[in-house]
Amino acid sequence: MSDDISMNTLPILFNTAADKPIFFYDEEIITHKRFIHDVITVAAKLEQHQYAINLCADRYLFALGFVAGILQQQINLLPASQANLEINALEQDYPDSYRIDDNFIKKALNNKTTQDRIFPEAINAKQTVAILFTSGSSGKPKANPKNWDMLVDSAQRVARQLNLNSPAQHIMVATVPSQHMYGFETTIIFPLVTGVCIHNSKPFFPEDIRHTLDVINKPVILITTPIHLRACTQTNIDWPVIDFVVSATAPLSKNLAQSSETQLDTALQEIYGCSETGVIATRYTTKSSEWQLLSGYLLTEKVTGTCLVTPLTKDEILLPDQIEITDEKHFRLLGRQSDIIKIAGKRGSLNDLKIKLCALEGVDDAIFFMPQENPDEKARLTAFVVADDLSAKEINSFLSQQVDAAFLPRPLIKVKKLPYNETGKLPRKNLLNLYKQLRSHLKNSA
Amino acid sequence: MSELSPIELEVANLIIDSLALEDITAADIVPGDALFNDGLGLDSIDALELAMAISQKYGFQLKSDDANNAQIFSSLRNLAKHIESNKT
Structure with missing residues (x-):
């Protein structure tokens, strides 16, 4: 495969061996030939709109909706969460859109169209194929448009760096949704570009993961968090045997990486990236705390933070993390910018949460913060709220209408006043002290 | 104050401990009320956490392909029933 993708067109499917498996659809094996057949069938049933909100949970059906959309010049919108409010908002922002989900694609597949259409050998490399939305509580989700060449280029570099020597030999199982950048790149773009075979499921509980691996009955790569x-x-x-594990969405501690390798009897690599850029770097966590940049990528220090330059992006992209560059190819992650938190792969702003909460009538003052400092502890937000006439339950039910469940505070503690210091600020130390006091009080009274 | 059976009380305390729900007590959980979303407001991270605690305490694994999964997690009462009939 060539590094040079400055040419004007690119294939959608890079591996063209007709009988090569590309997806597991439950227990059925989907070859390239069958995939192309199904894409053409689905494409005939897509509605005529500029955008499709792809809500498919099944990865195979997701991929069909996505690739059929590419054929129809239709852009997939991938919302950060499946919360109804978020999807409704997306529909308002993109009036020429409609929803596709598992049922829609299944129905389209039942339709016996004549296969008069020829699957294109290549498409315009600059075609915008998807827009991913950076999640969060930070106001309006940010749109991250993806051109086909960016996705292809990144997938090729990542496959090389993960040492997937012959990707087409591998089977992947993933616990992450296809709508999230990490899941989208690894489970949708990877099979198209590198030929790796993807299982359609999204196992959730550990027992589900074991069951899926048993059904496949071959060594797999586990894409997880x-x-x-x-x-x-x-x-x-x-x-069962696991070739190796890839983890992303939040940095793993060395301890958890070590115990994962021991108990799952496997090797573990981590991926670091974000919706704006996709994958940026990888590391073997038990061997190194430093991240290795993808080949051809460059980091630069700016006053505003660390910026990334990739071969296909003209502008520098400001990264949301504090980064220490150790040499041309390596860096350390120092942590998120302090206002930005990340829970369950979703990024939010503490300040924005506070603004949302204070908009509720009866709330006089409020602050959100994250008491946990150890990355292995379950990250949970805490909120202190000053609201004499509202119960914690009322406040929470208001919030649950406004933000993703992952950002709901646990606990939400009502206080008489917030622990401001003499300069009117709320230092973390004060918040932690109050938190510890109230926690022990709550424990004693429980 | 809601009436909890012994197993419901035990599971309620397991939920509170494993999810660090320090602001509520077992007596606050209405056995027929929803645990997720509108009820206790639990989410998928909590479901994983709970699955860990249940496997450690009761020696069996929760799984998603259980046809009654939505029902099992629908309330404390149903979760307690499921645990009682599956624990080893």
């Missing part, structure tokens, strides 16, 4: 790894390592399960 620190939360799932913690659950997998604390559950007494006999794991």
Whole structure:
């Protein structure tokens, strides 16, 4: 495969061997030939709109909706969460859109069209194929448009760096949704570009993961997150053979990486990236705390923070993390910018949450903060709220209409006043002290 | 104050401990009320956390392909029933 993708067109499917498996659709094996057939069938049934909001949970059906959309010049919108409010807002922002989900694609597949259309050998490399939305509580989700060449280029570099020597030999199982950048790149773009075979499921509980691996009955690559790894390592399960594990969405501690490798008897690599850029770097967590940049990528220090330059982006992209560049190819992550938090792969702004909460009538003052400092502890937001006439339940039910469930404070503690210091600021130290006091009080009275 | 059976009380305390729901007590959980979303406001991270605690305490694994999964998690009462009939 060539590094040079400055040419004007690119294939959608890079591996053209007709009988090569590309997806597992439950227990059925989908070859390239069958995939192309199904894409053409689905394309005939897509509605005529500029955008399709792809809500498919099944990865195979998602991929069909996505690639059929490419054929129809239709851009997939991938919302950060499936919360109804978020999808409604998306529909308002993109009036020429409609929703596609598992049922829609299944129905389209039942339709016996004549296969008079020829699957294109290549498409315009600059075609915008998807827009991913950066999640969060930080106001309006930010749109991150993806051109086909960006996705292809990144997938090729990532496959090389993960040492997927012959990707087409591998099967992947993932616990992350296809709508999230990490899941989208690994489970939708990877099979198209590198030929790796993807299982359509999204196993959730450790037992689900084991069951999926048993059904496949061949060594797989497990694409997952620190939360799932913690659950997998604390559950007494006999794991089938796992080639290796890839983790992303939040940095793993060395301890959890080590116990994952030991208990799952495998090797673990981590990916670092974000919706704006996709994957940026990888590391073997048990061997190094430094991240290795993808080949051809460059980091530069700016007054505003660390910026990334990739071969296909003209502008520098400001990264949302504090980064220490150690040499041309390596860096350390120092942590998120302090206002920005990340829970369950979703990024939010503490300040924005506060603004949302203070908009509720009866709330006089409020602050959100994250008491946990150890990355292995379950990250949970705490909120202190000053609201004499509202119950915690009322406040929470208002918030649950406004923000993703991951950002709901646990606990939400009502206080008489917030622990301001003499200069009118709320230092973290004061918040932690109050938190510890109230926690022990709550424990004693429980 | 809601009436909890012994197993419901035990599971309620397991939920509170494993999810660090320090602002409520077992007596606050209405056995027939929803645990997720509108009820206790639990989410998918909590479901994983709960699955870990249940496997450690009761020696069996929760799984998604259980046809009654939505029902099992629908309330404390149903979760307690499921645990009682599956624990080892």
